[in-house]
Amino acid sequence: xxxxxxxxxxxxxxxxxxxxxxxxxxxxxxxxxxxxxxxxxxxxxxxxxxxxxxxxxxxxxxxxxxxxxxxxxxxxxxxxxxxxxxxxxxxxxxxxxxxxxxxxxxxxxxxxxxxxxxxxxxxxxxxxxxxxxxxxxxxxxxxxxxxxxxxxxxxxxxxxxxxxxxxxxxxxxxxxxxxxxxxxxxxxxxxxxxxxxxxxxxxxxxxxxxxxxxxxxxxxxxxxxxxxxxxxxxxxxxxxxxxxxxxxxxxxxxxxxxxxxxxxxxxxxxxxxxxxxxxxxxxxxxxxxxxxxxxxxxxxxxxxxxxxxxxxxxxxxxxxxxxxxxxxxxxxxxxxxxxxxxxxxxxxxxxxxxxxxxxxxxxxxxxxxxxxxxxxxxxxxxxxxxxxxxxxxxxxxxxxxxxxxxxxxxxxxx
Amino acid sequence: xxxxxxxxxxxxxxxxxxxxxxxxxxxxxxxxxxxxxxxxxxxxxxxxxxxxxxxxxxxxxxxxxxxxxxxxxxxxxxxxxxxxxxxxxxxxxxxxxxxxxxxxxxxxxxxxxxxxxxxxxxxxxxxxxxxxxxxxxxxxxxxxxxxxxxxxxxxxxxxxxxxxxxxxxxxxxxxxxxxxxxxxxxxxxxxxxxxxxxxxxxxxxxxxxxxxxxxxxxxxxxxxxxxxxxxxxxxxxxxxxxxxxxxxxxxxxxxxxxxxxxxxxxxxxxxxxxxxxxxxxxxxxxxxxxxxxxxxxxxxx
Numbered sequence: 001x002x003x004x005x006x007x008x009x010x011x012x013x014x015x016x017x018x019x020x021x022x023x024x025x026x027x028x029x030x031x032x033x034x035x036x037x038x039x040x041x042x043x044x045x046x047x048x049x050x051x052x053x054x055x056x057x058x059x060x061x062x063x064x065x066x067x068x069x070x071x072x073x074x075x076x077x078x079x080x081x082x083x084x085x086x087x088x089x090x091x092x093x094x095x096x097x098x099x100x101x102x103x104x105x106x107x108x109x110x111x112x113x114x115x116x117x118x119x120x121x122x123x124x125x126x127x128x129x130x131x132x133x134x135x136x137x138x139x140x141x142x143x144x145x146x147x148x149x150x151x152x153x154x155x156x157x158x159x160x161x162x163x164x165x166x167x168x169x170x171x172x173x174x175x176x177x178x179x180x181x182x183x184x185x186x187x188x189x190x191x192x193x194x195x196x197x198x199x200x201x202x203x204x205x206x207x208x209x210x211x212x213x214x215x216x217x218x219x220x221x222x223x224x225x226x227x228x229x230x231x232x233x234x235x236x237x238x239x240x241x242x243x244x245x246x247x248x249x250x251x252x253x254x255x256x257x258x259x260x261x262x263x264x265x266x267x268x269x270x271x272x273x274x275x276x277x278x279x280x281x282x283x284x285x286x287x288x289x290x291x292x293x294x295x296x297x298x299x300x301x302x303x304x305x306x307x308x309x310x311x312x313x314x315x316x317x318x319x320x321x322x323x324x325x326x327x328x329x330x331x332x333x334x335x336x337x338x339x340x341x342x343x344x345x346x347x348x349x350x351x352x353x354x355x356x357x358x359x360x361x362x363x364x365x366x367x368x369x370x371x372x373x374x375x376x377x378x379x380x381x382x383x384x385x386x387x388x389x390x391x392x393x394x395x396x397x398x399x400x401x402x403x404x405x406x407x408x409x410x411x412x413x414x
Numbered sequence: 415x416x417x418x419x420x421x422x423x424x425x426x427x428x429x430x431x432x433x434x435x436x437x438x439x440x441x442x443x444x445x446x447x448x449x450x451x452x453x454x455x456x457x458x459x460x461x462x463x464x465x466x467x468x469x470x471x472x473x474x475x476x477x478x479x480x481x482x483x484x485x486x487x488x489x490x491x492x493x494x495x496x497x498x499x500x501x502x503x504x505x506x507x508x509x510x511x512x513x514x515x516x517x518x519x520x521x522x523x524x525x526x527x528x529x530x531x532x533x534x535x536x537x538x539x540x541x542x543x544x545x546x547x548x549x550x551x552x553x554x555x556x557x558x559x560x561x562x563x564x565x566x567x568x569x570x571x572x573x574x575x576x577x578x579x580x581x582x583x584x585x586x587x588x589x590x591x592x593x594x595x596x597x598x599x600x601x602x603x604x605x606x607x608x609x610x611x612x613x614x615x616x617x618x619x620x621x622x623x624x625x626x627x628x629x630x631x632x633x634x635x636x637x638x639x640x641x642x643x644x645x646x647x648x649x650x651x652x653x654x655x656x657x658x659x660x661x662x663x664x665x666x667x668x669x670x671x672x673x674x675x676x677x678x679x680x681x682x683x684x685x686x687x688x689x690x691x692x693x694x695x696x697x698x699x700x701x702x703x704x705x706x707x708x709x710x711x712x713x714x715x
Contacts, residue, residue, distance in 0.1 A: 077678060084463040101681070105462045183546075191659045247566035247660045248545045374461070376654065377680045383658030391661040 034311045036065045036318055039092035041075040044271070048334045055330065056321045063314050065091075083107045088306035090315040091322075094136060096127050096299050096368075097375040100214075103130040104373045108304045110135050112316055115323070120339050123298045123368040136304030137323030138339035140331065142267045143296045143362035144196050145285040146170070152177055152184060152261045161262075161286035167204070167230065170262070170289040174239040177261030187262040188251035189231035189240040191390050194382065195297050196264045199370060202227035204291030209370035215411055217378070220404035225397055227291070232389055232396045243390045255279070264288070267337055267359040274351055287358050298366035300339050373414040378407045448694075455687035465684060472688035482689065484664050485672045488572060492668065493640035495576040500632055502580065503587035504625065508617060510588070511595045525589060527582040536649035539578045540565065565650050571662035578646055583639075587632050594628030595621060626712040634704055641697055644670040654679035669693050 040049050046069050053065035068089065070078050076098060082088050088107060102108045110133035117125045117134065124138040146161060153160055158176045161169070174186025190197050202209055207224030210217060218224045234240040241254065255263040256276050265273075273279040288296050303322045305315045321327055328340035332347045337359065348356045372378070385403035388394040430437075455472055457465040476482055510520055527535060542549050545563030554561040564574040598621065606616050651657040651666050654675055660666070669689065677686025 080462065101461055105460060107462055192656060243659075243661050244563035244566040245546060247662075248543075248563050249547060374681060377682075379655040380658060380675070380680060383655045387658055387661055387663070393661075 032062050034063050034314050036063060036091055036311060036315055037068055037089040038065050038318070039068045039070060039075075039079065039089040041070055041072045041093060043069060043071065045331075045334070045336075048331055052322060052327055052330055055327070056318055059321070060314075060317060063311075063318065065318060083306070086308050088308060090306055090309040090311055091303055091318055092306065093139070094128070094302045094304040096371045097379065099128055099135070099302070100130055100371055100373045101375070102304070103135050106307055108135050109307045109312060109316075111137075112312075115320065119325075119341050120323075121298060121300075121341070121363050121366060123366050124300045124302070124339055127299070127368050127371070128302045128304075136302040137319055139301045139303050139322060140336040141298055141300035141339045141363070142336060143298050143359045143366055144200055144264060144266050145287060145296075145358050145362065146289070147255070147263045147265045147269060147273060147283050147285050149255070149258060149261055149279075149282055150284060151282045152258065156261075158261075160284070161289070163287055164290065165286070166290045171234070171239075174234060174262065175237070178239045180238070184259055184261065185241050185254070186239040186260075187234060187264070188246055188254060188260050189234045189390070190246060190251045190264070191243060191383070191386065192246075192250065194379075195299060195369065196266055197231065198228060198382075198386075199297045200264070200288055200295060201230045201291065203295035203297070203367045204288070204293060205230070206292040210372060210411075214372045214414075217404040217407035217411065219400045219407060223292070225400045228386070228389070228400055229396050230291070235390065236392075242392075243387070258282075267356075268335075270351060270354065270356065271335065274354075281353075283354075285355055285358050287362060294365045295367050296362040296365065297369055298363060299369040372411060374410070377410045377413075381406045381410060451687045452691055454684055455691045457684045457687075459681070459683035461681040468684065472685045473692075475685060476688050476692060481667065481672055482669075482692075485667045485669045488665060489641055489643065489668045491572055492576060492579065492643055493637055495573070496579050496583070496636060496640040497633065498576070499580040499583045499587055499636060500629060503584050503591050503632070504622075504629070506584065507588045507591035507595060508621065511592055521589075521592075525585040528585040528589075530582075532582070532645040533649050535582055536578065536646050539574075540650055543574055565666070566660055566662050568662045568665045571665045575646060575650065575666060579640065579643070583636060587636070590632055591625060591628055594625050598624045623713045627714055630704075630708050630712045634701060637700060637704065638697055641693065641700070642670055643668045644674065647671050648674070 038049065038053065040046065046067065049067045053067050057064050075093075079088065079092065083102070094102065094108065103110075110130075115137070117137075120138045121141055124141060125134065128135050128138065148161060150160065153173075156176050156179070158173050161173065170187075177186040178184065199209060202218075202224050205223045205227035207221050207227050208218035209224070231240070235242055240246075241251075246254075251260060251263060252265075252272070254260045256273075256278055258278060273283050288294070303319045305312055305319055309315055323340070325340055325343060328338035328343035329346070332338040332343050332345075335347055335350070337344050337347050344360055348360065350356075381403060385399045385406065389396040389399035454465065456467060456469060458468040458471070459465045506524060510517060510524070541547075543564035545551060545561065545566065548561075548564070550564065551561035562570050564570050602620050602624075603616055606620055611619065647666050647668050648671065651660045651663055653671065657663055657667075657671075657675075670693070673686050673689040673693070676682040676689060
């Protein structure tokens with residue numbers, strides 16, 4: 001009996017110790033020393049983020065930052081669960097498709113003061129503005145280009161893509177590069193990344209995905225359909241693998257196996273293609289071809305402040321630092337492209353063998369990533385419908401029109 | 415001195431005390447969530463919690479949702495075809511239920527897929543099934559057959575899935591059947607042999623009937639497991655928008671996958687709850703039917 005009581009007392013004591021340990025951790029704000037949590041998803045950027053956090057603490061000795069890495073696969077699920085429990089990190093990475101969901105539900109805070117946003121690409125400032133208020137500051141950016149395999153171009157004596165080339169030039173090159181005997185296709189009309197494929201050609205054709213007020217779908221617009229038809233035509237002419245083949249072996253793998261002449265890819269692919277043994281000395285990049293106009297989708301991550309945090313002032317200080325020129329220069333040494341204008345020279349200079357300036361020049365004609373409050377809902381509808389056109393089951397006009405109907409219904413529910 | 419009555423009450427109290435830990439766990443982690451889910455199926459959710467009562471809206475939507483219809487057809491087809499694993503397991507169990515060299519090695523081989531992570535299993539099969547570079551189509555090409563894109567072709571995708579499901583469940587079922595066979599007294603076989611029954615006759619007249627209670631258990635468990643199929647499809651085709659880029663997805667989508675997409679991808683938790691409540695109902699009904707039908711074919715020795 002006495003023994004049990006002694007054990008119970010010991011356990012209680014241990015529990016009390018643990019409790020006090022926890023609370024002392026939380027209460028560090030009481031003596032002006034504050035620890036901010038900063039959630040990020042990219043392992044390759046973890047070191048740069050740690051460096052930024054340390055650099056920030058040098059200027060703000062009372063604030064330390066704890067960089068918390070959650071891999072992409074679980075990032076949004078975890079963040080959503082934490083936000084639902086009122087326990088979101090103080091500062092965290094935000095992307096375009098999720099932004100309005102978090103802003104409209106009051107999970108993130110609008111900026112408490114006006115800052116000079118002319119140093120960032122306008123499309124990114126627009127992307128992170130909701131109901132006239134800006135939330136957080138842009139961290140990095142990415143645009144899209146045409147990566148091409150020089151070896152395959154040389155083999156078919158096709159001239160390399162030039163600045164200002166057009167849809168017709170691209171289609172012509174795709175036809176010439178296609179070699180069924182070798183299993184080589186001119187390009188791949190991928191359906192798994194609208195950011196690199198469909199959204200660009202839709203903008204180039206003069207169409208739109210979602211109206212500026214975010215209330216109606218643009219998929220029934222004939223120009224939008226023209227932007228989609230650009231791709232389905234390539235499949236029909238067999239200048240691109242069919243959808244089944246691209247499902248089994250994704251276009252990126254086909255390109256890295258020398259089976260694709262041209263691959264539409266983001267600026268983030270620099271890391272991939274310079275690290276891959278096959279592509280590292282065979283590829284270069286060109287701007288996207290011109291349709292009715294020249295256009296590329298621009299997207300970028302922003303640092304935002306959680307609305308329910310205890311240290312929102314300090315969190316905003318940190319976000320301002322992350323959006324500053326010195327921070328952008330630290331980021332630019334390792335990639336991705338920093339969003340702050342004029343800090344990108346290091347990024348471009350890292351691989352002089354590639355025309356990386358292409359991605360920066362693209363900012364001048366970039367269009368914003370299409371989003372709304374519940375982007376994920378109609379992103380799914382896009383695939384449900386367009387898959388039928390890509391597989392040849394439905395004409396593209398029909399698939400796109402039906403998609404517009406569904407998407408409008410989903411937007412009406414937001 | 416205690417009266418018999420008082421004694422019985424004390425005994426009952428002790429009984430409850432003994433089952434309390436399990437009962438509490440069961441109540442807290444199984445029954446309570448089920449009740450909550452049942453309630454949530456009548457509500458509409460915000461992306462970050464908070465819900466409003468919406469009556470039968472979710473169920474009305476469920477009845478008219480073409481995706482739910484497709485998911486049900488696929489799930490039922492998968493469940494039905496997945497039952498193939500039972501006769502296969504019985505045959506293999508009978509073959510392994512003999513005294514021969516290396517029998518434990520064979521048993522281990524058959525059981526390997528069961529202890530392998532389903533995600534790893536699905537990954538490897540995905541490579542095998544690749545239309546252009548997969549081992550299966552390479553094998554077929556040697557005999558002059560141009561194989562399809564197994565999991566990207568609407569005509570083959572579901573069967574390709576069934577093959578993986580059967581392959582990974584045969585081992586588990588086989589072990590249960592082996593145990594069932596070893597519980598059959600050897601005298602029966604000796605008597606049958608004396609009466610002149612050969613191996614086949616013994617199998618059909620003794621082994622199979624006496625194995626029917628085991629077969630019944632296995633069929634109930636596999637039907638429930640098949641109806642809840644998720645991980646295989648998730649690895650083969652992904653979830654949300656990415657999954658729908660696969661032209662065969664309308665033939666791969668299962669009920670639980672649809673639940674996952676609604677509850678966790680498109681932020682539609684109330685509707686997700688309605689989907690799983692419908693699935694729960696289906697499982698209860700199918701299991702009840704199986705218990706009814708067993709009277710016709712299960713022999714308890």
